[in-house]
Amino acid sequence: MHTLLQSKPTERAVFLSNHFETRASHGGGTEGYQGAVSFPIFQTSTYQAGGEFSYSRCQNPTRKELEHTVASLEEGAYGFAFSSGLAAVSSVFSLLKAGDHVLISDDLYGGTYRLIREIWSGFGIRFTFADLREPERAEGLIRRETRLIFAETPTNPMMKVLPLARLASLAGDRGILFAVDNTFLTPYFQKPLTLGADIVVHSGTKFLSGHHDTVCGFAVTSSEELAKKLGMIGRTLGNAAAPFDSWLALRGIQTLPLRMEKHASNAHAAAVYLESHPRVEQVFYPGLPSHPSFELMKKQATGAGGVLSFLLKDDGVEKVLNGGKLIRFAESLGGTTSLITYPQTQTHASVPKDVRERIGITPRLLRLSLGLEHIEDLLEDLEQMLSRK
Ligand SMILES: Cc1ncc(COP(=O)(O)O)c(C=O)c1O
Missing domain, CATH: 3.90.1150.10 (Aspartate Aminotransferase, domain 1)
Structure with a gap:
């Protein structure tokens, strides 16, 4: 069984505190695993039939706890943990189909650029790279087929700052999805969902995990519809974070x-x-x-x-x-x-x-x-x- 509720923050996590520090140090707030205070690593590929979990590509308790934690910190409802930041970005692009168009910041992580050029362009998705600091100018680049605006801010490596609320309304007014790569600031400094973004992505390898010892990525949304699709994409592509990496990320996030x-x-x-x-x-x-x-x-x-x-x-x-x-x-x-x-x-x-x-x-x-x-x-x-x- 893989219900959406598996990726929704528990009531305890939500009501534990409004303070970011408390939510970071307590994680997703799941209780009941033999009283362990450090959330355990569930190093298992499969589960006895009939319980909440069936197979770790689809869901795993350690990953679920991490997803709750990151969703709660981003003030989103649904979190997804991936095997890398690029797996998270790629999963967001998997929401698209051939013929769709994406408007994307011209200054962005080189791996995202390579992902677009080597993989997604070959599947018939069109990308326009633009300086998104001036949404009025970017508006002219929107096409009938534009389905996604994708921004990094600050950008990697030129540290350009993009106006999140203005880009969100540019997208929202036209029914276009707006996704933000929040790797550089993390939700501690910036919460794009509260400024109108539909999806936040992360290289969790960076500040979130924070110790140069794991590679992982995240996507967070408050839309149930997008969450259903992202959950399906993760289970189907099989690019979710492994239990040990999830645990390292959980431990890093506490500080x-x-x-x-x-x-x-x-x-x-x-x-x-x-x-x-x-x-x-x-x-x-x-x-x-x-x-x-x-x-x-x-x-x-x-x-x-x-x-x-x-x-x-x-x-x-x-x-x-x-x-x-x-x-x-x-x-x-x-x-x-x-x-x-x-x-x-x-x-x-x-x-x-x-x-x-x-x-x-x-x-x-x-x-x-x-x-x-x-x-x-x-x-x-x-x-x-x-x-x-
Ligand atoms: C802004 C940004 N997004 C995404 C990625 C990709 O993340 P990962 O290396 O975890 O796949 C990186 C990697 O440096 C990055 O800097």
Whole structure:
């Protein structure tokens, strides 16, 4: 039996508290598993017939608890946990059919771009990439077949901030679905469903899990109709999160509020430092007053997050990337330790060069994800990295 109720937050989770911190630390609030306070890992593929669960591709208690938790944090009614962020994005695209059209932000995670180019375009779905910061201009790109507007905000890696409420009404007025990738801010800082989005997606690999030790993804909605379809898609494609990964994500989420505060304060301090560094041309961080969408950011989110990008004035990127003693040169973001990433050859390698350069992903662009280290150590490391030429 796979009823929708399996993905709906329990009453206990909903009424436990209105405070985000309490809901994060208590998770989905399911009780009754031998009194275990840490929610158990149900490492089973199948279940004796006749109970709530039948087969773990379809549902698993640990995954269900995680889905309740993430839905509750996003203030949505139904959550779905997937094997990766891209599995979540792909499941949202699975709501479409050949002939449908999608309007999507031009600056977005390179893997999402590859997913579109290599897979979904081949199935007859059409995509228009556009700068969605100006919904009035984006409006002209809407077609009769447009079924979905998909936005990341802040965008990866240029940290553009898109106006969520305005995009939601642009979509809503025309019966178009509006989906938002909320990976960079998490519901701790931004809740797109409360601003009119229909679906929120996440790379749960990043801040939500938060420890660089698992890969997973999420979709959350408040629409029963969309939930029925997303549930069917997950069960049918078989791309749901495994029990152990679900457990790691559940454990990570318990400390999400504390971590997000620290990630954001470290990112802010690093952004201020980099902005005054003689080797740095420009810093892209929406928590800085110099960011063109600083005011919008403050309006639709309660924090600017733990990621920034910056542009070097010279070509000496290699020594900077490899020079960190604490800050490691690696893909990904949102974990306990700081990472520096080179979008051109890592996260955005599959985006064609001309598109990359139009967006601003040039050979001098670096992305930094601030971890939980002491800020003095991070600034010292940045200082010595930037002294290498
Ligand atoms: C904004 C964003 N969305 C989606 C993804 C894909 O997530 P995953 O790597 O968990 O598949 C990423 C990965 O970096 C990302 O940064």
